Amino acid sequence: MAMSDPFRLILASGSQARKDMLTGARLTFDVIPAKIDEDAITSLMISESDCVEAADIAGVLSAEKALSVSRANPGALVIGSDQVLTVGRRLFSKAATLEDARETLDILRGRTHELVSSVSLATGEHVLWQSFDHAQLTMRSFSDEFLACYLDRAGSRILNSVGCYEIEGPGVQLFERIEGDYFTILGMPLLPLLTELRSRGVILT
């Protein structure tokens, strides 16, 4: 579905879900995961302001990811994306181990959390465009037995997601309510990105 294009399109993310989204939409692109220190940037933002929002953090991180790859690949159009999970004012980072994942899921159980996903387009030194979307997800009050069984079967794949779930897989069983765009939940607001790529002549209108 891509035009014979003058752009080299690059996805600056190693996320399988984001790659699958773009592949599903039949885009032609390369994958070059950005190497930025997300925790350092997030900590700096939080230390500099009392009222930093999840969307601010997701926006800065998606832009920084896109820029870190676009600077090294002049002429390319680079897609950066980030997702932040919050419960109230509390911000979550990815779990490093299955024991961390158990702690995260124990906190999320029976509560509504918010996912904010951001996508940025950059070329050279410039961010050309950015978009956000929010989703609200409510986990049910699953039993300890269910949680143990989930962690046992899901394995380390869930460490790729800040919420420790893949809703396209067994993670769906954690939820009682899912409100929001599916692509946003998977990690990137796809429809606004496609609209922007169309307006730039990268894909067919």
Add this chain to the structure above:
Amino acid sequence: MAMSDPFRLILASGSQARKDMLTGARLTFDVIPAKIDEDAITSLMISESDCVEAADIAGVLSAEKALSVSRANPGALVIGSDQVLTVGRRLFSKAATLEDARETLDILRGRTHELVSSVSLATGEHVLWQSFDHAQLTMRSFSDEFLACYLDRAGSRILNSVGCYEIEGPGVQLFERIEGDYFTILGMPLLPLLTELRSRGVILT
């Protein structure tokens, strides 16, 4: 994630998307596609009432599908599901050929359509439970060139869906707005079904 269960769970649908949903959620089930004359049932319902709703049709068809398989498999718990697409009062059936698909997409282009998905549980002669959900999808005003390219590349897989698209694939490029639960859009309201299966002790709480 299934308990050591006394039930044989059967999905009365040949739809790959529905099968993938249940497999993703780690359910153990057999697939026995229902053989019912959907067009005859729909025509009868429309001829008998001036105000039949899309949800009525989806509900009757999901129940009939579940019953046709539960009658033949005593003791099994059978999942039937149906999806109906409407634009205003107009009801669409699946396209039989790519030329029919072109006509459907030509009508849906630039418009909002509604998908109603229904899921039923039956055992023996009885429907035990039913649920519905609605989603609204707006196609963008894509070019004829895009449509030709889409039909050419998507191939006959799109004939499996009443809207002639798979939003998990290239079909996402047809849309400017998608509002509603992803599983409902794929063809079956999964979260209410999982809740019901939990309350019946079929899967772990």
